[in-house]
Amino acid sequence: MGAAYLKLTGLVKSYDGRTNAVDGIDLDVARGEFVTLLGPSGSGKTTTLMMIAGFEEPTRGSIELDGEDLGRRKPYERNIGVVFQSYALFPHMTVAKNVAFPLRMRRFPAARQASRVREILDLVELGSFADKYPRELSGGQQQRVALARGLVFNPDVLLLDEPLGALDKSLREQMQVELKRIHREVGVTMLYVTHDQTEAMTMSDRIAVFNGGALEQVAPPLEVYHRPRTRFVGEFIGDSNFFSGRRDGERPGLVLLDGIGAHRVARAAWDEIAGSTVDVLIRPERIQLAGEGDEARLPNRVSMKVGVIVNYGDSVLVIGETDGHPLRMRIAGAQPDAIREGATVTVGWGPADAHLIRRD
Amino acid sequence: MLVVVVALVVALFLVAPILIVVPMSFSTAISFQFPPPGYWLGYYVRYFTGTEWLEPTLNSVVIALGATGLTMALVVPASFGYVRFRFRGKSFVNLLIMAPLVVPHVVSALAYYGFLARLRLNGTHLGVIVAHGVLAVPLAFLVITATLKGFDRNLERAAMSSGAGPLATFFHVTLPVLRPGMLVGALFAFLSSFNEAVVALFIAGRGAATLPKKMYESIRLESDPVIAVVSTLLVTTVAIGVLVSVLARGRESGAA
Secondary structure, eight states: OOSSSSEEEEEEEOOSSSOOOEEEEEEEEEETOOEEOOTTSSSSSSHHHHHHHTSOOOSSSEEEEEEEOTTTTGGGGGEEEEETTTTOOOTTTTTHHHHHHHHHHTTTTHHHHHHHHHHHHHTTGGGGGTTSSSGOOOHHHHHHHHHHHTTOOOOSEEEETTTTTTSSSHHHHHHHHHHHHHHHHOOOEEEEESSSSHHHHOSSSEEEEEEETTTEEEEHHHHHHHHOHHHHHHHSOOOOOOEEEEOSSSSSTTTEEEETEEEEEOHHHHHHSSSSSEEEEGEEEEEEOOOOOOOTTOEEEEEEEEEEEESSSSSEEEEEEEETTEEEEEEEEETTTOTTTTTTTEEOGGGEEEEEEOOO | HHHHHHHHHHHHHHHHHTTTTTHHHBOSSOOOSSSOBBBBBBHHHHHHHHHHHHHHHHHHHHHHHHHHHHHHHHHHHHHHHHHHHOOOTTHHHHHHHHHHSSSSHHHHHHHHHHHHHHTTOSSHHHHHHHHHHHHHHHHHHHHHHHHHOOOOOOOHHHHHTTTHHHHHHIIIIIIIHHHHHHHHHHHHHHHHHHHOOHHHHHHHHHTOOHHHHHHHHHHHHHTHHHHHHHHHHHHHHHHHHHHHHHHHHHHHOOOO
């Protein structure tokens, strides 16, 4: 991680003086990075974004951009672009006028404005829509205009507040790819707020997971997925099986799972966890059908009673239980013959498939 | 099918008594008479050629414009304050602003009569403007607060992050987006003053006699058929006004 470009330090926002909507956020963002603020609604991610934009004043803490404190600067004195879920396009202006608005306010020469507007509309592939009004465009097109308006003045940072939230699923996926491409081409620092974990996984360089106004973890998507720092992160992102247990102090590499018994985990992970009580995360796709002869590969075994089977075509999700514990298993490909509703099967996982989280 | 028939009958019932003045305005009868014995434009000529009717018409227009200005000057800031801020006694303020709508006009008229007499404003344009301006406040307030509540404040945020200061944001974004709603509010204020008769009867006197006051006096004293002409012109004006407001709202909601 290079030097921090955008630096949030001890950021707190309280609306009523008693409870904190944002409760002490520390976050460093590198220049050109795409960071997603991910969390359930009301977790403080949008409020954090609004403080960076200057629409909300922090109760405590500081926001620095390139070494300069932004605290004293009004929103219109910051060089920060914002894209809203509601698009917030000016309905009385054409697409070109909307996009030119930031340049007009910054008193760019007229000729420069026109060429820059054309350039940025080409970037979002709306070159032929310059003279349309926002109401004549589809939701996806309107959001591209909003994106163009946020980018046209070469902002230091572009903030996006659930920009795809109002679009339907296929359009959303298309726009994710599009946003990623634009980020690569423009290289602007982007902060992206969403509650959709798929969006966060597919687009971000790093994900900052919010919960109750605080940060649970800031890490690259795969690290957040495979090595969540807290149980909340593991449950919020992706499908999960969680077991509570204790580290067996006598036998290194063994964990006693409540109600299931001793299971083998990676030694390095076992050593790393200092405490004795742990949460163990096993992703459903790490659990496999176990048979004779693969004890070495899958030393951890339980018998699973199959409840519901959900076929996705490219994979099968098996929902069942083992000794009263809910258990989810995801198998790539077609549904194996052994998996039938009501059947009991032996499933297993390797030591490296379990992720340990210390519980305090 | 039955619904359509009933609707048409009701519409006819509501509109017919108003529309009946249209043929009567072209009537040759020296008093009100239906059906008219013959048709001519004589009463229109009489309306447009003497000061007897044109002066109250002018008074009405001047007073309605003044009242609209006064109403908007009061209502626009009040609406912003009411919609955008939370403060103590907000519902009481709302009640206060709505009061002119629920107080019987004749009671208001009596009160204005006494109040304006002390200020020596009875029988002046200013006096009627003040009274009509206040009476139109609730109408304009209802329309403009509704428009403001539907206004996406992210538009202002988007403008500010685009580099527009508070004034530029207001004039480039807030005002243009709210304009149709404001125009409808102003139109309501204008029509409310232009149509108002009771308060005008009490306070307009000779000097600021409005069209409705003149009509009332005329029908009581002489049954002048010019009234049918005036009525026809009024109905036409109001219809055009309503049409304009409907079109403005249509444009606002993006039907175009």
